[in-house]
Amino acid sequence: MKNLRLLLLLLFISGFTFLLAQNPFHAPGPIFSTDGFFKLPDNNSRMIFSFNNGWLYHKGNMENAQLTNFVDSNWQQVQLPHGVDILPEEASGGVNYQGVVWYRKHFTIPQEIISKKLSLTFEAIMGKCSIYINGNLVATHKGGYLPIVIDLTKVNIHLQRSNVIAVMADNSDDPSYPPGKPQYALDFCYFGGIYRNTWLEATNPVHITNANILKDTPGNGVFVSFDHVSKETANVKVAVNTMNETHRTQKVWMSVQLKDKEGNVVAEGERKLNLKGNSNATDSLNFLIKNPLLWHPDHPYLYDLYTTILDNNKKIVDGYYQRIGIKSVVLKGKDGMYLNGAPFNDKLMGANHHQDYAYIGNAVPDNLAWNDAKKLRDAGIRILRLSHYPQSNAFMDACDELGIFTILPTPGWQFWNKNPSFAELMYSDIRQMVRQNRNHACIFGWEPIPNETRYPADFARNAYNIVHQEDPNKNCIAACDYGSANWQMFDLIYAHPFSDVAKYTDKCLFTREWGDDVDNWSAHNSPSRVSLAWGEVPQLVQAQHYADPTYTYDCWERFYESPKQMLGGCLWHSFDTQRGYHPDPFYGGIVDMFRQPKYAYELFKSQQSPNSPYIQKEEPSRYNLFIANIMSPFSPADVTVYTNCDSVKLIAYGKDSMTEAPNKSLMMPHPPLLFKNVFHFMNIKDLIIKDKNTNPDWSSLTAIGYANGKEVISVTRKPGKRPSKLKLVTYLEGLKPTADGSFIIPVFAQMQDEQGNIKYLNEALVHFTVKGEGILIGKDLPGINPHKIIWGTAPALIRTTLKAGRLEIIASMQYPGAQTPSADTLYIATEARKTPSIFSLDYVNHIKGDNSKEAFSQGADILSDQEKKKILERVSQDQTDFMKDSKK
Known part of the structure; x- marks a missing residue:
């Protein structure tokens, strides 16, 4: 203990904190990757450091802020992930700051890694950015959703003394790069800042390359693919790209081990490599896995894939492990989807997912990314479309672990710039999106085209080909909307249940957005859009809207009535989220901006089968039962119950009882139950007035759920009385x-x-x-x-x-x-x-202070009423044009 304290004291004196503890094994509960990988236990061939701490921040432009001797002592001290503002709870309509911000950080390279190859990764910086180290420009970037990697060995980095990194980030509207559309005409917010994690990585000159560093041909990093997957066997191929940055040929070994959760090696192999100086090469190993434990949304099993490079003495010179899931998704058109070699005889029901959160915008830390995924998976959601851009490593890790399929879109929304450079940036985004995420078990498909956009036919063809080039799995899925340019060549077609699309294609169909039903594209009033603050009846209307075909064309019931060719769909949207062009937030989520459930959440949760392995693992009871009535003076007389039980008995006031079973003529798994004319607030009042000693259970509603003729669950609802x-x-x-x-x-x-x-x-x-x-x-x-x-x-x-x-x-x-x-x-x-x-x-002297003390402030120009009108007309026309295209 004394030695440890002495070590920590020395590290503090040297001007940086170097905390060595890292859990190398699976701990109870979730774990997060670092820059997309996990460090090998008890091995420092590859070392990873968080670069999130000790940043200084200034909102607004500042001349000479990149210079080493710039005085930054009055700047705000912040930690990453960092948004440019603390936002009000309702931050739609251009409330968030748009403009230039600056970050600076002083740091010293730890002594133990000064001889290694060093690189710095920003998981994302919103908008345009310029990055300076010790006053020298080392990188520029356009785009806010994909990593930026800087090779520190090729810049003016000081190894024995302090360094300064300065970052200029600008989230202003700019049509030159995707998404391109100005925020005041966009249906989501750009927000801003260095809003994801930052990492410093140390490797040896011979190392596995970084998949996020783009080159002309695919192949950087580690790429895992599967073939002939079934419960009996699976073929696994692991391709590894290794770089030799020395001047002479290196003789090394590439080693691969696949381990189960208990640490047992289920497959392994190695290959000798002769790497010429200053070159890289890709080699692969193939494995036949017998009786594999397959990844499935209801039992998302993850293996650990250890990939290492060893010298001639079999000493590790580089390596890491990743968590992978063995799976196979095959689309068979009219016959639907086959998952792991077997028909998927269900609907793949899910939602869309933006990355923002109340107050903090896009600056969502790893733990809240996990919370999002966990909250949605507990509601029975098995697929998410990540609208409208790639999302964080932490969120993808969570989807891997929890069993949530994902569809990854490239950045874009109702905008196309005819300048060829715009398409080239989109191609680059598509390549990096695939390379960053291709090994995630949760990947269902890619959406390489900008959302609801009229793009050229040659772009569609090139985007499709790039996806299949970067992801050569034979079951790689690229999706696009029916009626869009070159839609026929794509693998999965976005359409709605019972539309005419099935007449024109034998390919599988999926609904990328369902459940929203606005009056028009400007007002956006809808029975699906309900704030938690509006109370009980609006929440009941929203939930019914998502369940009942009499409310809207797309709903739970319509999907389950549809043939196998229609795989399912993603609700728009999973939670309440901020918007750019509209002053109202989107209120259609099944949870609010803080992820507090609405009644619609309980509806979704009740659609899960009580025999689902996921429920059996996560829940003490396999059965859901929720009384959607708070017994207030304004609660409806008809009591709605959401459940996956066979039937429910409702006991009102301790004496009145009735039993309801689901309507068997409906196709959705578990239709809501409605108990007619049960609750009347005055009945509670009468009971209390007549007898002050009334049994308190009399002023309650109790639901008892039955399955296979037996009672399996019961819940009681009591009215809230005097606030205490x-x-x-x-x-x-x-x-x-x-x-x-x-x-x-x-x-x-x-x-x-x-x-x-x-x-x-x-x-x-x-x-x-x-x-x-x-x-x-x-x-x-x-x-x-x-x-x-x-x-x-x-x-x-x-x-x-x-x-x-x-x-x-x-x-x-x-x-x-x-x-x-x-x-x-x-x-x-x-x-x-x-x-x-x-x-x-x-x-970091702010430890007791406010990490982001500045209030929000307007950065963009305020529009005139006439300008607002023109923009709304353009947005409405864009949406109308897209809807016409999809119906052709």
Whole structure:
């Protein structure tokens, strides 16, 4: 212990923090890759460091900010991922800042890696960026959704003294690169900043190449492909591209091992390589796996693939492991989809997924990416279309582990620039999107064309060919809309259930967006768009809209009525999200911006089979049962119940009982149950008035679920009475908060009565205070703190500091009084980071301060009423044109 303390003290004195602990094995709960891979246990041939900490930030342009001697002492201290603003809860309509921002960071290269090859990866920087090291321009980039990799051995990096990196990022509208459309005419927000992770990587001169460094032909990094997959056998091919950056030929061995979750080697092989100086080569190994454990959304089994390069003495000179899933998806047109060699006799139902979150925009840390995936998978979602761009490594890792298929689109939305350079940038994005994500088990298909866009036929053909070139799996799937240019050559066609498309193609169909039904493209009023704040009846309307064919053409029922050729579809959208051209956020999510469930979430959750392996693994009960009625004075008389039970008995006020079973004429797995004319608030009042000693169960609704003739689950709903106390809850989804300056803890203050029932109809202001090793995001901003109770809760986001310890969260009434509800305190312990980090201690003195203290501010020009009208007309016309194309 004394030696460890001495080591940490020496590292602090040297001006950076170097935390060595990293868990090399599968720990209980989720783990995240570092720059797309996992470090080999007990081996430092390849070392990875977080570069997220110790950054300085300035909003606005600043002359000479790239220079080494620039004075930055008054800049704000921040950690990555970082957005340019703390945003209001409703940040649609161009509220977010657009313009130039600057980042600077002072750092020293650790002594133990100064002899290695060094590279720096930014997972994403929004918009146009210029990156300087020690005053020299080392990289420029256009585009906000894919990695930027810098070879530090080829720039002016100091190995024995301090360095300065400066980043200029500009999220202003620019039609020269995808998506291209200005945000004020876009249906999502660009946000801004260095909003994903940053990594510093150290390897030897002989190393496995980085797949994110593009070259003319495919092949960088490690590429895994599968053939003849069934429950009996699977052929696995592993191709590895190795670089020799020395001047002489190197004789090395390429070694591959496939390990199961227990660490047992199920396949292995090696090959001797002669690598000429300053060159790279790709070699591959093939394995036959007997009785493979196959990846499937309901049982997403992951193997560890260890890929190493060894010298002649069999000493590892480079390597890492990745988590892979063995699977096969074959589309057979009218016969539907075959998964792992067997027919998939179900519908693949899911949703779309943007990457933004309340307050923080796109700057979503790894743990909230996991929370998103976990929340959606628990609702039974088995596929996500990642609208409208590639998303973070952490989110893809989560989809691998939880069993969520993904469709990855290239950046784009209703915009095309005829300048040839625009198409070339799109081709580059497509290549990098595939190379970055091709080994993820969750990949279902690629969407290499810009969303809802009139693009040239030659672009469509080239985009399709690039996808199949970069992903040569014979079951590689490229998707596009019916009626778009060259749509016939694509593998999966986007269409709607029971449309005429099936008359014109034998290929499988899928609905990329369903469930939304607006009055027009400007107003966007829809029964699907419901804020949690609007309460019970609107939520019931939204859920019914997603289930019942009498509300809309596309819904759960319509998909299950459709033939096998229609595989399923993705709801628009999984959660409430911000928008660019419209002043209203999109409210059509099954959860809100903080991922709090609406009634539609319970509808989705109830569609899961009680025999699903996923439910059996994750839930104490295989059965779902939810009473969608809070028993308020305004709750409907008809009581809706969402369940996957065979039948449900409802007991009202302890005496009235009735039983309902699903309508067997419907095709959806578990239609909602409706108990007619059950609840009347005045009945509760009468019971209380007549007998003050009334059994409290009488003023309740109890649902009992039955399966195979037996009771399997019961739930009770009681009305919220006099507000008595605040209760703090948090949903960490199996994660332990990490003291890395990035982990964000969502916390909710519930308004409860004396018995712990939530008081949904309450609008009190709640004030949050955080002490210890945590920072309340937006702690002094209007609307964030204090926050009004909405549908029973008030949310807060707390960012961890860089010091492991205890944080204390207090929720209290903004205006306390003798009879107001009591406060609550929640204690949470944070643990030390598992990945080492490089940063200067001089620039982390904000540990007790606000990580992003600046309020939001308008960056773009405000439009005149006439300009707004013209833009809305253009947006409406773009949407109308696309709809016409898809119906041709």
